[in-house]
Amino acid sequence: MTDHDVLVVGGGLAGRIAALSAADAGASVHLVSGAEDTSRQSAGLVNLLGYLADADAPVSDPLDRLADVPPAHPYRRLGVDAVRSAVEFAADELGDAIVGLDDPRNALLPTELGVPAPSFGHPPTMTAGRLSRGDPMLLVDVDPLPDFDAAMAAHRLDGAVPFDVAAATIDLGDRLPPDADRQFLAKRIDETPGTSHETAIVDDVADAIDRVDVDPARVGLPAVLGIERVSEVHERLSDRLGVPVFEIPTAPPSVSGVRFDARLDDALASRPVARTEGVDVVETAVHDGRVESVAIDRFGDEEWVSADRVVLATGGFVGGGLVGDRAGVREPLFDVPVEAPADRTEWTAERPFEGQPFARFGLATDESLRPLVDGDPVAETLFAAGDVLGGFDGVRERSGGGVAIATGYAAGRLAAGVSP
Amino acid sequence: MTEGPSTAPLRVETDACYKCSTCDTVCPVAEVDAEFPGPKFQGPEQWRLGDDETPIDPSIEACSNCLRCDAACPEGVSLSRLHTEARARRVEERSSLSPTHLRDRLLANYGTLARIASTVPRLTNALASNTFVRRAAEALLGITAERDAPTFATQTFREWWRQRGGAAVENPEKRIAYFHGDYANYHTPAVGRALVEVYEHFGYEVAVPEQRCSGTPMFANGFLDDAERAATFNVDKLASLVDEGYDVVASCTSCSFAIRSEYPEQFDGRDVERVAARTFDALEYLRRNEPLEAALREADLDVGTLAYHAPCHARNQGLGTQTPETLDDVDGTQVVDVGDSCSGMSGTYGWKAERYETSMAVGEELFEGIESAGTETGVTECPTCAMQMEHGSDVSVSHPLELLRDALVAD
Numbered sequence: 001m002t003d004h005d006v007l008v009v010g011g012g013l014a015g016r017i018a019a020l021s022a023a024d025a026g027a028s029v030h031l032v033s034g035a036e037d038t039s040r041q042s043a044g045l046v047n048l049l050g051y052l053a054d055a056d057a058p059v060s061d062p063l064d065r066l067a068d069v070p071p072a073h074p075y076r077r078l079g080v081d082a083v084r085s086a087v088e089f090a091a092d093e094l095g096d097a098i099v100g101l102d103d104p105r106n107a108l109l110p111t112e113l114g115v116p117a118p119s120f121g122h123p124p125t126m127t128a129g130r131l132s133r134g135d136p137m138l139l140v141d142v143d144p145l146p147d148f149d150a151a152m153a154a155h156r157l158d159g160a161v162p163f164d165v166a167a168a169t170i171d172l173g174d175r176l177p178p179d180a181d182r183q184f185l186a187k188r189i190d191e192t193p194g195t196s197h198e199t200a201i202v203d204d205v206a207d208a209i210d211r212v213d214v215d216p217a218r219v220g221l222p223a224v225l226g227i228e229r230v231s232e233v234h235e236r237l238s239d240r241l242g243v244p245v246f247e248i249p250t251a252p253p254s255v256s257g258v259r260f261d262a263r264l265d266d267a268l269a270s271r272p273v274a275r276t277e278g279v280d281v282v283e284t285a286v287h288d289g290r291v292e293s294v295a296i297d298r299f300g301d302e303e304w305v306s307a308d309r310v311v312l313a314t315g316g317f318v319g320g321g322l323v324g325d326r327a328g329v330r331e332p333l334f335d336v337p338v339e340a341p342a343d344r345t346e347w348t349a350e351r352p353f354e355g356q357p358f359a360r361f362g363l364a365t366d367e368s369l370r371p372l373v374d375g376d377p378v379a380e381t382l383f384a385a386g387d388v389l390g391g392f393d394g395v396r397e398r399s400g401g402g403v404a405i406a407t408g409y410a411a412g413r414l415a416a417g418v419s420p
Numbered sequence: 421m422t423e424g425p426s427t428a429p430l431r432v433e434t435d436a437c438y439k440c441s442t443c444d445t446v447c448p449v450a451e452v453d454a455e456f457p458g459p460k461f462q463g464p465e466q467w468r469l470g471d472d473e474t475p476i477d478p479s480i481e482a483c484s485n486c487l488r489c490d491a492a493c494p495e496g497v498s499l500s501r502l503h504t505e506a507r508a509r510r511v512e513e514r515s516s517l518s519p520t521h522l523r524d525r526l527l528a529n530y531g532t533l534a535r536i537a538s539t540v541p542r543l544t545n546a547l548a549s550n551t552f553v554r555r556a557a558e559a560l561l562g563i564t565a566e567r568d569a570p571t572f573a574t575q576t577f578r579e580w581w582r583q584r585g586g587a588a589v590e591n592p593e594k595r596i597a598y599f600h601g602d603y604a605n606y607h608t609p610a611v612g613r614a615l616v617e618v619y620e621h622f623g624y625e626v627a628v629p630e631q632r633c634s635g636t637p638m639f640a641n642g643f644l645d646d647a648e649r650a651a652t653f654n655v656d657k658l659a660s661l662v663d664e665g666y667d668v669v670a671s672c673t674s675c676s677f678a679i680r681s682e683y684p685e686q687f688d689g690r691d692v693e694r695v696a697a698r699t700f701d702a703l704e705y706l707r708r709n710e711p712l713e714a715a716l717r718e719a720d721l722d723v724g725t726l727a728y729h730a731p732c733h734a735r736n737q738g739l740g741t742q743t744p745e746t747l748d749d750v751d752g753t754q755v756v757d758v759g760d761s762c763s764g765m766s767g768t769y770g771w772k773a774e775r776y777e778t779s780m781a782v783g784e785e786l787f788e789g790i791e792s793a794g795t796e797t798g799v800t801e802c803p804t805c806a807m808q809m810e811h812g813s814d815v816s817v818s819h820p821l822e823l824l825r826d827a828l829v830a831d
Contacts, residue, residue, distance in 0.1 A: 036492035041440045177454035183445055184454050252441040274745065278491050279738030296738070299680035300697030303708060319494065 007307030014386025015313035021412025043249035044256030046121030050398025072391035086409035114153030129246030138216035170208035316387030362390025459489035507642030531633035731802035758789030
């Protein structure tokens with residue numbers, strides 16, 4: 001493999017944004033990624049900052065509140081201007097797949113459980129579901145799909161908002177097998193545009209909703225309205241029903257996560273980024289303050305590849321970028337120790353849904369996102385982005401995507417030799 | 421077979437699974453067949469929730485062994501081990517007198533059948549294309565009549581190699597042992613000849629060791645004892661060459677995947693690991709060790725647009741982009757990657773009458789991709805993907821090595 005200007009290790013959201021950012025800055029980029037990105041499981045939203053610390057009330061203006069996060073937080077490291085540039089960059093790359101990135105406020109969307117949740121950017125199909133619209137909703141679940149229970153969600157949501165939320169169930173049992181899941185329905189919707197012999201499934205959905213004895217101002221369904229043809233299907237359903245239709249973000253398998261992942265891949269494909277996918281980086285060589293090369297695992301053999309600068313975007317504990325055991329926490333590729341309490345019982349909070357201390361573990365960096373060991377950069381040419389970083393709790397703050405985008409963008413620019 | 425100690429580690433393996441469903445979202449069979457429970461069930465759920473007495477769910481037979489699930493798992497759960505063990509147990513639990521069993525055993529041991537059939541290639545080809553024979557094969561054996569059987573070459577690759585007198589280049593510093601696989605040997609010897617010519621062009625001494633089927637169809641059909649016999653033979657032959665400084669290269673990405681990944685997973689032994697670490701895909705090896713890109717920039721190959729399909733087993737080795745990246749450098753050639761989907765063929769899978777429709781439904785996206793590429797020339801590393809591409813579209817498919825040969829080796 002020829003040497004590149006920038007090597008990105010990790011193909012998650014941070015890694016891919018870093019690769020795009022570096023390529024956009026004119027660098028030649030090689031992206032190495034192992035498994036599928038976990039964004040396939042995500043709701044397909046872009047969450048910049050939903051909550052501050054232990055506050056219960058959601059943040060309404062995340063860009064204004066960036067200064068209020070703790071000093072070690074990546075947003076503070078980068079500064080508001082860099083975060084704004086990152087958001088603009090992401091908006092360009094994601095195109096019409098995500099709306100709201102140019103609006104400085106968070107939107108409140110209903111989740112699958114009927115909980116109002118803040119979100120900075122979301123798919124256009126979810127726009128009509130914004131709670132700020134204030135008009136009554138009908139939530140619809142689809143038999144035989146599992147997981148989403150409209151009655152339960154509506155009941156919970158109704159208590160949290162000033163407008164009425166009703167629920168209904170429609171039955172697609174004659175179009176779908178009993179084992180069908182959301183992705184299966186979405187694929188069928190994509191493939192069944194309707195012909196003279198076969199009605200489009202989306203029209204069956206419309207007919208079933210029409211038969212519901214409620215006259216709502218807007219109708220919400222779990223995100224299933226196709227993968228490839230989602231805009232067309234969404235428009236068609238809204239036209240048929242004569243009211244705005246919105247998708248509700250769901251837990252995995254998440255069709256909107258699959259769409260988001262596909263859009264990122266499309267963005268990458270349109271750039272001359274060399275990609276090695278399906279294999280892990282297992283070793284690194286650092287000499288004289290530079291990352292000389294990294295080794296890709298080739299089934300027991302190692303392929304060493306080099307680049308002028310490297311972006312480490314290998315993820316947190318989930319992605320495998322951080323490893324924790326009795327000996328402590330560390331980043332395994334460059335063997336960087338990560339600060340964590342010696343008493344491991346302090347890694348977790350007592351109650352599972354509280355903010356967890358381990359969620360904040362990760363690499364400490366300098367202002368240029370260079371990981372530090374004992375206060376000094378591991379290497380001048382090494383930058384880090386995404387969940388491998390410490391100082392933030394992506395789950396409690398609803399900031400994981402935002403941190404990935406902001407630090408990925410910045411690390412990509414820095415690795416390409418320009419400032420973010 | 422899989423009792424006691426070998427199941428315990430499997431159950432421990434499943435501990436890393438947190439049911440994110442990523443495997444389910446990449447499974448090509450689950451996408452088109454709602455009755456197929458998907459890799460999450462076939463793998464972690466089945467192994468977690470069952471015990472030694474619980475029979476394996478018969479739906480494992482609908483799994484095509486593409487192993488995208490294995491590559492996709494963010495936690496590194498070895499879905500390939502879980503599925504292979506499930507298949508092996510299923511075969512044990514299923515009656516060995518059932519038509520399915522007999523048919524699967526025939527397909528899995530294709531290498532043996534092919535060896536016999538290749539001694540009378542013209543007769544075999546005539547029989548295989550005879551409508552009555554095809555219909556009988558479907559009715560009696562469950563082998564679909566929809567597909568054209570691959571033709572047997574009148575001279576196998578090994579026959580050509582022998583007739584040629586073996587290696588034309590001697591070089592103790594650069595030696596490769598070619599694992600050609602049954603398909604190239606009996607059906608597409610031109611691929612093998614192309615490999616030899618390209619490697620000799622770069623100054624390699626080529627050896628063609630005795631070999632058997634890599635075992636891929638045996639793993640895919642749950643015949644682990646057959647697979648072990650084939651693997652033992654192959655590893656034995658290859659290990660002695662590796663010890664003499666040879667690296668092993670394969671032209672079929674399922675062969676290289678079997679040796680590099682499935683052998684070490686299923687079989688113990690330092691020889692197995694040593695051979696796995698020195699086995700490569702033929703194009704991968706050239707890209708890493710030779711100035712291939714530079715050589716190609718000087719070459720020209722007027723083939724116009726090529727529709728490239730990355731085999732699942734190539735993707736799983738991290739080789740999904742090598743062919744477009746290599747061939748795009750050549751003047752007069754433009755490579756279009758026809759998309760992310762599985763071809764649906766999956767070796768023996770697409771030959772089973774009860775799987776034919778699923779196989780074609782999975783391949784639908786591939787066929788559409790080929791059509792949008794607007795060309796009649798396809799390219800791929802996997803012979804059964806090639807079969808599917810030719811069956812479902814109007815393309816004629818070459819192996820990347822054949823194109824390299826055309827570009828680099830003067831006639």
